[in-house]
Amino acid sequence: MREEKYDISGMHCAACSASVERVTRKLPGVERSEVNLTTGIMTIAYDESQCTQEQIVAKVEKAGFGAALHLEHPAPATVQNAEDAETAALKRRKIELIAAAVFSAVLLYVSMGQMLPFGLPALPLPDLFSMHTHPMNFAVLQLILAVPVLYCGRNFFQGGFKSLFHGNPNMDSLVAIGSGCSFAYSLVMTFLISDDPSYVHNLYYESAAVVLTLVSLGKFLESRNMQKTKGAITALMQLSPDTAILADTGREVPTSQLKVGDVVLVKPGARVPADGTVTQGESSVNEAMLTGESLPVEKAVGSEVIGGSVNENGVLYVQVTRTGDDSTLSRIIRFVEDAQGRKAPISKTADKVAGVFVPVVMGIALLAAVIWAIAGQPFSFVLRVFTSVLVIACPCALGLATPTAIMVGTGLGAKHGILIRSGEILEITHSVDTVVLDKTGTVTEGTPAVTEVLPHRCEASDLLSAAAAVEAVSAHPLANAITAYAQEHGYGGTVRPESFENLSGRGLKAVLGGETVLAGNRRLLEEHGVDVSSLASDAERLSAQGQTPMYFARGGTLLGLISVADPVKETSAAAIQKMRGQGIRTVLLTGDNRAAAEHIGSLVGVDEVIAEVLPEEKAGVVERLQSQGRKVMMVGDGINDAPALTAATVGCAIGSGSDIAIESADIVLMRSDLQDVPRAIRLSRLTLRDIKQNLFWAFCYNTIGIPIAAGLLFAFGGPLLSPMFAGAAMSLSSVCVVGNALRLGRAKL
Template identity: 45%
Template sequence: MKHEKFNITGMSCSACSSRVEKAVNKLDGIDKASVNLLTNSMQASYDENVVSEQDIIQAVVDAGYGASPAEGGSQKQAGAPQKSASDIAKEEMKSMKHRLIWSIVFLIPVMYIAMHHMFYEWFGIPVPEGFQYVFHGDENAITFAFTQFLLILPIMYLNRKYYVNGFRNLFQGAPNMDSLVGMGSMAAALYGVFAIFRMSWGMGHGDWALVAQYSTNLYFESAGMIVTLIDIGKYLEARAKGKTSTAIEKLMDLAPKQATVLRNGVETVIPVEDLVVGDEIVIRPGESIPADGIISEGTTSVDEAAITGESIPVEKQVGDKVTSATINKTGFIHITARRVGDDTTISQIIKLVDEASASKAPIAKMADTISGYFVPAVITIAIITGLIWYFVMGVDAEFAFSTAISVLVISCPCALGLATPVAIMVGTGKGAENGILIKSGEALETAHAIDTVVMDKTGTITEGRPKVTDILPLKGTKEDLVAIAAALEKGSEHPLAEAITTYAGDHQLTGRTASDFKALFGRGVQAVIDGKTYYAGNTRLMDEAHIDTKAITASLNALADDGKTPLLFADDKEIIGIIAVADVEKETSAEAIADFAKMGINVVMLTGDNQRTAEAIRQRLHIPQVIAGVLPQDKEKHIAALQAEGHKVAMIGDGINDAPALAKADLGMAIGAGTDVAIESADAVLMRSDLLDAVSAIRLSKAVIKNIKENLFWAFFYNVICIPLAAGVLYPAFGIRLNPMIGAAAMSLSSFTVCMNALRLRFFKTTHSTDVSRETSAPETSSPKAAQAATQTPVPEVAAVPAPYHYTLSIEGMMCQHCVATVTKVLKAMDGVTDAVVDLDGQKADVSADKAISAEDFKKVITTAGYTLQNLTTPKKEEDETMEKTLKIEGMMCQHCQKHVHDALAAMDGVTAVTVDLEGKKADVTASKDIPTEAFAKVIADAGYELVK
């Protein structure tokens, strides 16, 4: 089954899209065809052995529209070069603007000639005497009417598509919006021609009453005004619709256009389209990475915000993977291309967002069904309205005719057709901006009804990598225990062993060497260090080695109750210590689970861990329900069981091991950044590997569905109210009726209103803060990830310290997060200390105080806590005088812009703190001295943006 996208031309309303869809779906071999009015595109899945691409194009042409394959199609539209949807949209916008301008140019004199007496009577605008001599009075009636007729001919010619398409579709039995507009405008023009003949007959026969009757009831101005107002509405609508595709355009802008490759020892700059797998690509600092690949030379840090949303650059070295559209920050590297062109991550993301924005949600079916009957029903109502007024109510033909035209031109199937796709495109685009990739409109709609979220544990709730959490020496120091443990575990491939060796390597505690290594399956390891036998493993191994563990039973139980795995270390006589390892929870997991609870969504954790470990995690994160001891292949059964109970279930997993469960769930969310976005197994992909994005995805779905319902309400409400009003139901009692020109203006306004309402979704805010000051402020070091972030991105001293005194303490002996908590607690308890941030990896603490504190006082507190104070910086009194200024900045479009502006301002002399608000297009700056506006303007301009003075 082949899946292909086609560009469709000539559609004007949902009746058109419905007609194209039906025409293609009738073909043998078509699995599904879905037409999107907003993007003027069609997604078709078909059997190539039964139906061809050209057959599909011909079916669209036979239905009265144009079609061509989107980029990459094998056939082209006859006689036309291949164009992208973006190119087609730009050409249509240009043509529409040209048509609108010239229509207005000719309409103005028509309106003045037709209504000059009203302008004088109503507004006191004088009419030139020469003008009155030519056009005023019954004796000039033919000149008056025929001049209007000549002036509307260019307007009608410029807007001939309404007549050609409208009447063609009408005669084919599939009338659309063009039919309504074309019939209304043409009827008004033909009535005017008829009036000229009647006036001519009256003049020839001396019937000046007949001349006066028809000269005051011409409809030439209505014929021109109707199509011109529709043009205005269409132009405004097109501009509004154009704003919905900005997310895809931003993604496309992220992809580099050129690459520097090393071929035969020579550097050559080539277009990225010419890259092939295996190319060696040279990437300098500041350049975007043009392909997915592996670093073959050099080290660097990479800004992956474009893909994962993480603001902190990631350190990379030889052998590490890099992803297309990320930015090389510091180092000079070579990479070997592994995925190029359409296979790169950024290309797949663009494709995913494009297909999602062009797809239909189930809620759209109601509007599509109604639109299919809407236009024929309106034409019928218009005819009946005219006949009732003329034959039943006894009014003159002019009144009945005017009322029928009003019904035709006020009815708006466009609003119905745009209600759903415009909101879906904005919603999926907004999700893509924030690392939430939603596959389809159906998935977007499903998410809003979710009442149960099932989560995998490893890699979803937790980091997915075991880490050392506790070091409890029973003999010797912590450093000695870690060094011995690292030497023992060096020969093991077990993930728990890797956690210990990694920790030891990070803290330079790998000096010991083991020999005679033995892996004891299911129990641990044994080796000789410095001529002495050591053991590492569980209590079963200790029992076999005749080493007593009774004294540490309470400690082992306490660690197990906390969800940690204790590893015992012993020499040939006794236990020398315990090191606990755990797959720690992600920083935001608890917050996400709490947010789900606030939304009334039940959370279930599925894990293969034992009940004791699972229960510990449940209590820490306040998870309502945990199912432990579940094998990956059995997760699908638990999803099915919840669905059988009537729940709408979302499954959040890694997209690989959890594929069956993801596919079974009503909504599958693959959580995991990098090159594998798990497109096949999930309905949505959370690029940041963060559960808060799952919360945002459901919140976004609710916002989109609410917006769609609002759009549908206003579209239905507009037609339900305006069609009877145009038909004159209020005229007998209140004398209220609609002029056809007012009806045409209202019709245009309804579509424009629906588009603008959908665009409000652009202001949707995710659960994550996009404030740069938050992203770069000093992180809490109560977790390994936060500590790592603190070492990767040094925080400017002034940004983190509001108090007047700042101290940096070098502390020796901190080994784990319990040490961090202890040191933080004792420092914050000191008199005068306002804040203390402890960095485990850096073995230091940054302390803020509102008064001077001596080195001896710090040393006493640190020593009492069981650690050693190595060094203390000289206290620094900060400047009391500060300047605060808010800058309005134009040109910021995304988080890259936000960070760019932040870094540029933060680097200015005297600037002590910067907060950049992307949505508000502003920056709040604090400085230790007065900085002139001109200096800010220059820095902003050099960064590529504009300071609004």
């Protein structure tokens, strides 16, 4: 089964996207076909042995639309060219809109200015164009003013009738039929004026022109706002520089030609061309666009840097470790694109409605026209009802309600370093009621650090100096934590022991300055006759908290005790408190001993602690919680968390974790900050609220608007809706939906 993406052109509403989905799903071997109206991208999964790319393109084109294979990660220059073309098209549409508005305003003034209640003065036209004395000339003047407007709105007629002839009527079809009927009827009346001057009162040129202008205005505002909703991916694509400087030759080469192992020179102010490791130099690097981290991060030899981040000051030499689709930036873009390209369940329901909406509306318009004709109303009245129903019922707002909110929501998440794999995940995350947290690397830092230093009848400096000297020869993680702590406090000197010996399960024995130094557990020191009873109670207290206390002695005398543990992240407790404030139950899941787990759990305030769980059992714990009816989010960072991440309703990976964990997850937190978990849940709730608001107003608008346009109020003595007001209302509904989605982009997480 092969999955591909295609750029679909010529779509204007949800009925268009539904038509493309319908015709492609009929192809043999097609398993799934989804079209995103806002991005214009179709994602299709098909069996290559039964279907080809040519067949897919041909089928879409036969339905009246264009199709071309989507370029996954275009070069920044290509993106810029596409943006320039889109901007130029928008500028052209703006000019045509202004021209249409000017002609429509004059036409409206000529035809109806004297009928308005506030008594506008008549235009200073020669008597030759008077409605009363020269009705034919008056009609021809309106015709002349209407033609430029129809030309400016030619896209509605070209696309609308083309889709109609292909059996896939869309929003353009409704507008084209409504406006075209008004214009054609007025044209016939113009030729009949010479026989009967009273026909001058049956002209609807202004309706045809103003409807086109108002709908064009709505589409223009909609397109302009849609450019803003696409900003997240565009900004990410532009992060990667076009060229890089090779350190060995100083030659500038295209970034796309970089290979793993190349060393590149990154000057101050330049963007890092690819993921890599610093081999020389020190600097601050701004990773805000990638991780959401507002402050620059200090980088030195051995530090990892992300392609697309900005080198603030110093010169860096970076050895490339990942390129192309494997790079962090490419994976982020892929995450955001997938999220914006895949539909949420709520969107599929709306699209099914929109898919049959246009044919149903055309039937309603025709039925209403027939009923009023049978009721004895004149043809001009029937035409007005027919046009109003067609124009007001356009399902633009319905089709844009969900994808615009999904697009803005995923973009907002990416801006905060929260990557969401799909629109479906963004929608269902709001329902999470239980968050299961892995301990090591998620709630805690994931690396050992010194937590307490307890000297015994000596200065702390003596204890740390001796500890740093003997532990410097060991590669054990606990030893690394002690030497790092000692260096940080100025005691990591260059003194090295004359000899040393690793004692399995007990610690280290070394000779320093002619004296024997012991570093290890209680058993080691007691074997060498060192009394540790004075610190035994402290050691037991620390052990009960899951820490590892290490004794140190020199020349047979106890120096003290240094305790090492995996410290809790500064933000973990606050993050868990926020989750509890959202009504979420928190569970700490770890393979560590119960004492250590209980201590960490009490520090951060989780509701439940599940300890001593084997890696392969973690997924079982998640499934057990889900069998109890809970919606579970699993948050982890290690390879052993991957099965649990997959089993959970929502899998959330810490960005600094393993690639396997990230690939298994539905949400990735680039900042490795647990506070992004409640932010992700809040983002989901805000997005779903936005979608429901959009759908409510879209359905409400059509439910109320169609009966009014069909003449329901008129039947009970009320007014009859003008096609002009119907066009204005239709455009306003689409603009409101997109505007409401953009409002989500300013929300605080």
